[in-house]
Each structure stands twice: as C-alpha cells, then as structure tokens.
Amino acid sequence: MSLMDKCCEKCSNSQDNPCKNYIACRTAGPICHDDAGCKAKLAKSRERILQGQNDLVVRIGMSTCGLASGSQEAYNALKKELSGRGVDAQLMEVGCMGMCYAEPLVEITRRGGTSAFYGKVNAAAVPKIVEAYISGDSSGAMAVRARKGTLRGEDGVPLFEELPWNRRQYRDVMANCGIVDPNKIDEYVAHGGYRALAKVLNEMKPDQVIDTVKSAGLRGRGGAGFPTGLKWQFCRAAKGDAKYMICNADEGDPGAFMNRLTAEGDPHRVLEGLIIAAYAIGATHGYIFVRAEKGLMAKRLMTAVDAAQRYGLLGDNILGSGFNFDVDVMLSAGAFVCGEETAMIATIEGNRAMPRVRPPYPATSGLMAKPTTINNVETLAHVPTLITDREYFTKVGTEKSKGTKVFCLAGKVVRTGAAEVPLGTSLRQLIFEIGGGVANGKKFKAVQTGGPSGGCLSEKFLDLPLDYESLQSVGSIMGSGGIIVLDEDNCIVDTAKYFLGFTTAESCGKCTPCRIGLKRIHEVLTRITDGQGTREDLSQLESLGATLGNTALCALGQGAPNPVLTTMKYFPEEYTAHLEQKSCPAHICQNLISYSVQPSLCVGCGLCYKNCPADAIKFEEVFDESTNAVGKRPTIDPAKCARCGSCYAICPKHAIIKE
C-alpha cells in the first residue's frame, strides 16, 4: 500500500471531496476515525520509507552527474550482486548529494544500523564493497553515518557529517537530496513534505504567507537578490482577472547546476514552494519553465506534477480549501536570455525570447499581460521551510542575506560539487576547506563567481563573505551561485574572452548596445589574445563596458562586460603580458604558443604522430647521437600545427614542450 492511498473505506478523501487533513493523516493518522488497524497500516508504510523494509537499503545517486560518471553500470552491478547473493535488499535510485567528486556515490544501510558511503564506485568494485559491508567491515568506506545505538566513527572511518566537504554545510533545500526517491511522492510526504502547504491552506491567509516570507528575509536565489515576499506582495496587490505563477528552472549559467540538482533530487519540494507562492499571490495557473538541455530535471518535475495531480495537491479545491491551481511543465528551446523574466514570458507566449523594457514589471503586466510572479527553483525550494520551521532558515546567514545558498564548485579544485552553506561563508572556506583547495598542487589564480555576468576575483578577495552586497561591492555578482576556480594554467584574458564569446552568441539582438557592443568587445579581446593588441585597446574596453552597463536593455547586456572589467582591474599584469611581451603566461592563447619535441625525453613511440589530427607531425628515421643508433623521431611542422594540444596530452614521456 502506498502511503498516499486510503487506509480503509472510512477515509472519505477523494478528488471530488478532498479532506483538509489529508497530509496530517498520512503523517500521524488516521485522524477522522480511530482504528488500531489503520493506524498500524499507515505507521508501517511510513516506517518502510524511513527505515526500509528490507535488511539492506542501498542508495545510489542517479542524477545527471552520477550518470556521467558511470552510475548506471554501478547500478547494474549492484543489482546483480545483491540478487546473486540472495540478500534481502532494496536498491534505490536517489538524487545527487552534491558530491560530484565522489560520484558514483553509494550508501549502504543495514536496517537500524550504520550506513556506509562509498565513493567512485565502479562495477568491478561492487562485489568487494557488498562483501565487506555484509561481513560488518566498513573500513573501506569513505564515511559512515551513525544511526541510533551504533558506534560513531568505527574502524577509523570518518563520520559523514564530519567530512571536510560536509562540515560547514547547513542543508535546507538539499535536505532530502540523496535520501528520498525523487520519483515517489510518498517518500517526500513521509519526510515531512507538503505539511507547509497543508498549514498554509488550512490556517493562513495569503497576506500572512507573504508576511512570513518577508519577515524571514528570503531573497531571490536566481541572481539579483530581490526580496521574495515583496515580489509576491506587488503581484497580489496588482489588479487582474487572472494571475500566473512561474517557476524559473531555465538554469542557464554555465557552471551552475544547483537547480538541476534540487529539482532532480527533490522535485516535490520545488512544487510545494510553487503552490504556496501561487496561493499567496492568488494565481490559478502556473508554469515550470525548464531548460531543454537538462532533460532529466524536466522528467522528474513532470513525474512530480503528475503525482501531485493524482493525489489532489494540484487541481481544483486543493485539500478542501477552495483554492484551485494547476501547473504545466514547459521545455525551453534553449536560449540563455530566457532566464530574463520578460524574455521567458515571451517564450511561453510562443515568441522569440526577447526581453522588453521594464516597467511595467511582470508583477503588474506579465504573461498574457496579466500579473505574473517568476521565482527561481532554489527560492521556491526554501519556502516550505519558512512555513514549518522559520527559525531553521533565519538562524544562519548575515543580517541582509538570510539563510543558505547552494554554491556549485567547479574548475581546478580538488573536490567539485554543490555545497549548501550559510550566506556569508567566505570564498576561502568554500574553496579551501570544502573544496580542498586547488587540484594537482597548482597555484590558485582566480575565482569566477556569478556566471557570465559575474567577475573574476583575485587572491586578495578570498576572505570576502559570500552575500549579495559584498560581491556587488567588488564588481561581481552572486548570480546563481556558480564558483569556478582558475589555477596558474588558466589564462585570465582567455577566460574573459570565453565569457564574452558566450554572451555575444547569446545576445538576443534586440538592443544595439548589447548586439554590437559585445561583438566589439569580443573582437578587441580576440586581438589581444592573438598578440595584435595595443594599449589603446584597454581604454576602448573600459568605455565599451561602461556604455553597456548604462544602456543595455536587460541584465544580460548590462552585466556582460563584468568579466572584462574585473579582470582588467584585478589582473592588469596578464593584459600587459599579452599586449607588451606578446606572451600568454599560462600558455593558453593559441597564437602565442608553440609545440616542439624535446629529443632527450622522446622514446620514439610514435603516439603523437598517430594522433595528430592536422598531419603536422613528421615521423622519420634520424641518427641519435646519445645512443649511437638510428630510430624514428617526431618533428612538428609549425605551419601545419593547429595547436590543439593532442600530442601534448597523449605523450607518455611528457616530451612535447609547450612554450
């Protein structure tokens, strides 16, 4: 029996006659009648979800990042191993815990016992892991999670919560990720889900909901940090015969994947936040606008919407409150600018994604010219907590930036993934404590925050607290919370050029400053990285940057020069090297580097010759003086060389020199 089904014929909950105590009944029921049998049935359903009904529960992360690192093969191997052994086990597909560096990640739990976490599990390692765990040896695990009555940190294995990756984390939106099965609504309900919705519909007026969100200090997690409660209030106050509530799941910032992770791992939390928001503003219809490239996120959200409709949490007269609300999941067709509110609205209406001048803001005239609120996935995922346990949210963060934020750590860092930490955590804590510092013993060069509209910050800003105002004060932005670490092998000018290439291609072309200005900036940067730049180029970049910031129509154009302006300010020496010495200190800019063979290291294996896609390597007999023998040795023809670096990457003796 599913936890969501009727316990017996006495339960009168149905689509036509929804029960207002439905959720409370599933969590501590039954409520309308006293029956020991029903009580036991519901308790058993809950226990089965919370404790597992089998001797062993094996959870494996099957989100996009898990799948990319081979969790499907690990899953198949686990399935085979467990059934081969005849163990009474339940194999669960869960969302991602945010520890991308350890994917595929497997958690094995004995009923009522310690769970053990195993990282980077491949198919070959599966039999050994299962054998060891069953025989009571968790010494090979990455971490253990103690349950009631078991030893803490046995066999010298660290506790999960005390891993450097987890120590500073404070989980709110990601609380269920990696724990619940995202495809099952009853798992979310058993873990306390939809209680906030029930409370809102049964006990609170829309204005009270808005006040709660306002006083908790929740700000938009999509980038700009606008107070969420205020946004709702404007929309509630606006006049219109229909209102719309949109969830922005068009996560487009390269380097940010927190929305994907939240919606893939715990889609019902996002949906619950969305329904509460709709109730607060008075909307009867909503959209979840999902990025097309993130197919699994869309699929999980659609499954969640289906389940919520089936159990009466969407549709007419939700939980008997008289409130009607339904949702469509719409796939974006792929355009970065769709993340801008008015561009998103244009897309839903079947137009090219072009922003328009604001005001009027969507709160007064949005989708189909009706009052509309658009909130980001992560913003909405905070909402249920604000209703049920406001304290938990407000306890952390800074005075102006309350609560937590999920940051995505990627680039040249030891541990990559998504970490949820209190706002105000410093960049140093995030990169060096949680992320474990720069990978491969390289030197830290810069950190890029906030995606294409953000900035590149140097070492001196590492103690900057991550909150909306602090980042803005140094020319960057919070953005969606992507944190990309660059090391000494990354070229700063190339990074700026990369972002400008991105925004130039993604500019919708409506306003002149963005359409033409970005192209000009990109040309100047290309000139510099090609070794053709002059000092005047720098002042031109500054003036173009200022013009865009002041005149572009939307945030895409206004913020696009930030990567250039911040790198010029904080890394002037890199620009000087490209302009004056015509050299790229990191050996990245292709026109400023060359490849050659170091004869003393070359063993003549011919791999570089075989793998050169440009046929630029000759492999001919030469006389080697040191060995006094004739052997084949490669030489690179600089005229043909495409500088792709494949010889450099493939040489087993590191005999290819890049300079």
Added chain:
Amino acid sequence: MRKKITMESLSKEKIDEIVESAYQRHKHSNPMQSGLIILMQEVQSEIGFLPREALEKTSELMDIPLSHIYGVATFFHQFRLRPKGKHIITVCRGTACHVQGSGDLMTLLRQSLRLKEGEDTTQDGLFTVMQVRCLGACGLAPIMKVDEEFYGNVTAPNITRVLNKYRSESA
C-alpha cells in the same frame, strides 16, 4: 526511444501528418500561439529536424505567419533546419568545461571527423557535432554526450576511443 523516421520515408504527406497530429494535441493552447514552441519540439523529436514543409504546414494550421515561425525556429538553439547524423555528439562549452580544455577538445573532435568550417555533420552521415552551453555536470568537466550517453573527464585519447566505438557499431 521513439523510432526515427528515415529520410527516404519522409514524404510531404508524412510531414503533414506529423504536424497535423501535433497540432491536434496543442490547438487548445490559450492563446493558441503559446503552443507553437511545444509543437515544433514534438515535430522535431519525430523527424529529427524541422524541414521547410513542416514549418509551412504549421503556419497554415496555426494561422501564424511563416516569417514568425522561421524567426522562432532560428532563434533557439534546440531547433535545426537541416537533417542530423545518426549519432549526435554534444560537447559542453560551459565555464568549468572551458577551463578544463573543452575548446581544444572541440577542435580535436572536428578535426578527427574532418569537418570543415560551417559543417556540423560528417560526410557519411554518422555524426553530427553540436555544442551545448552547459550540461550542468560541471564537477566532471570536460564533458561530452553521444546521443543520451554521458562521458565525463574526457581527454584527447578518449575521443578517438569513443568515436571508434560508434564507428564499429555501425560498420
């Protein structure tokens, strides 16, 4: 996966039929134009791209000017107006992938497939190379996708191995 329609079987009647059936599913969108992008997505997922005939039929059925439909089709990355190869290789060009060298991987891949400037599909129709802004698996950068299969931490030697795998499958 739904069975792909081969180019040979793609007559104008067949295209009209596909567009018509998508139209029947979305004609009640309110306003009707809001069903346009979803309709085009469905047609593309069946045919593999949007042939001119499909756009013309859409225009006729939805009573939207062809110029508007063409505008939408050319604006979004998802829509293609030319046929695709048998396998779609998608290279992620997000920031994390960029700093881990995905630009070089793209160059290498295009060279290995002998693709000329402006081309995205190999002569033999086996591969189409596309780039994507960000696949959101940044922790495993650089990342690429062949059809629905993900490859993380891709290196230069990997690329040859992956390509050969698909080549030998269709040989």
